[in-house]
Amino acid sequence: MSDFPDSHERFISLLTKHERVIRASICAVIRRPEDVDEIMQNVSLVAWRKFETLTDSDGFAKWACVIARYEVMAFRRNKARDRFELDEALIEKITAEAATELPATNRRLQLLDGCLQKLPGERRALVMTAYEPGLRTMDLAEKLGKSVDGLYQLLRRIRLELKECVDRELAQETREGSAL
């Protein structure tokens, strides 16, 4: 146990570094944020227990994503209560593909912050508020004096705008990269 603190620090450091991309891979197949939280918690525990079996730190993200895939499956079998859940074969496909594109996903997440900045102030405030844990769309809509459907449509457009902004930035980087 003498080397425990070092190992622990290394683990936390790697988890901190790659948490965003692991979470994004879970989020692709699990739609409820509270379920994603629970799976993320399980992934971190399992990863810690098995951490000593990981020989190459560079492979941490991919390794953790494999754990995430199993945890998603386990969650689905034991706890899933979502009427609109994807079936196992499809989850397998989506998560396996996700594991092959981790650097791109990481870049996507980085670019998103810039895109968020480009949103007009009120839209940014709205979308950030809407994602606060525990806040119900219905309550927010009431506070804003909007219909629930109107608010949902607005948020949907903002999400689409953000995604397309990231797509554009990535395409631009690809063009610039290939021009060099």
Next chain:
Amino acid sequence: MKDSITTADQRMLDEWRHGRISDEDFARLHQRLEESPELRAELRAFAAVESRLQALAEPGLSLVGEENSPVKSPAPKPLREQVWIPWSIAGLAASLVLWLSLNPVNREAVPPAASAGYTALLVDEAGAEFANQREKGEVGFRAGDYELKKGTAHLRYANGADLVIQAPARFQIKDEMRTVLRSGKVRAIVPPPARGFTIETPQVNFEDVGTEFALNVNAGTGESGMQVLDGQVNLRSKGDSSLLQSVFGGEWIRYRDGLIKNASALDLSGFPSPGNIGYLRWGSERETILSDPGVIAWFPFVREKNESVLTNAQRKGGVPDGRIAGARWVSGRWPGKEALLFDRESDFVQLEIPGEYEELSVAVWLKVDRFDQEMNAILNSNGAEPGDMHLQLTRHGLPRGGLIGVERPVYEWVGNPVPVAKWVHVVQVLSLPERKHSIFVNGELVTKTELEQQDTIAIRPGYCRLGNWLTAASYRHQEPREFRGRIDELTVWNRVLSEPEIDDLIERGRPSLLWDRENPAMVEPLPKP
């Protein structure tokens, strides 16, 4: 690769993620995801957006514009990104718990613009470019020095005072009550809570105790010229703030080297009002619109010498100018913008959109005076031949349209109708390959239609009437369909417009800051189409 992903796919993905999908659509989405690697990648791209938003959304976070925004943060709750921290590990190493609490995992720096403490916010602009490395889209202004190099900017201070600045201008924001204008032109509109709002110039200070004034400071001489548009402004000395003179509505003054001078009034055309900014911004988008290769026609509604011509500014698309019959020139969305008023049965603009299309989008800014008819035509092909296009509003204000000869197995209204007496943006998007026909009002999907599978009919608008319908012989027994209201812009694309593009069009063309995109819902349940 993206070509195979439809807007319907994107809609289903989002509806699924947010639990709003129907059983039928979920089955369809599942099937599409199984088959399409592109759609699975699209799902992961959306998931990346969502997971990041979830992680960034901290309770109590101060956001730009929050003080002026109806959105307020709810009471603090536990942070989502802390929920999953492996507590068993933390129990094993208390020191790391401390480390974690000081460096919470994923508690990344909030984007710089997302912090509070601004003295003023940029609420509108037209081609504004600032020096000092301000980024485009940055809206917060703290105390400090600024230089507006190009365009027009409208700032709103925390106390409600509005300052419209015309480039070139150099200014310093001291606090919400005091701004130094070193050079340039500004128009200040000061509401009662901001009484005492003062603009300091190199030689003299102007204190507003009324409502609105225009001020110009010469960069070379330091001379200032000020005209009170409404209310009262006090001229105060720089040293002891003693009152030099009060100036009242309609009066003007010039000040140089300690002397109040008699001179001519200011040329107010160089001092845009907040209302003018929208028009300036819209005008500055001309090149953007015309350089879009998808735009085959853009009618900006500019009155020509020959007042019966409605000019199509896009000369490359093969769509000729329109001919105005009866409709009269009136004012549009902003002061200076022209529109056509349709208020008689015989009023219309004759247009021709030649050619055959697989996809077509039509966008109109309009303001309805009243719904006189069962159907009120915005833009209808003459007659009713296969491929002819219709875009109209029902008596309830619900948009209705489509293609003659193409059946619609699905046709429903899912949004709010067009209200009377309000400028609204209506877009019809037609796609035969996607078998889709959608009508958006102020960016909200209102009419959702699926077209039947067919491969014999193309979109052929041909000869059309704006604001009316030349009835086909077989419809002669029906009511006329003339529109009652104003139209001040019409654009036609030979492609499908995406929802973000529609949003951009609305932001660029919004009539004013106070204009609300959302329209009232119908009191009665939506009627069946």
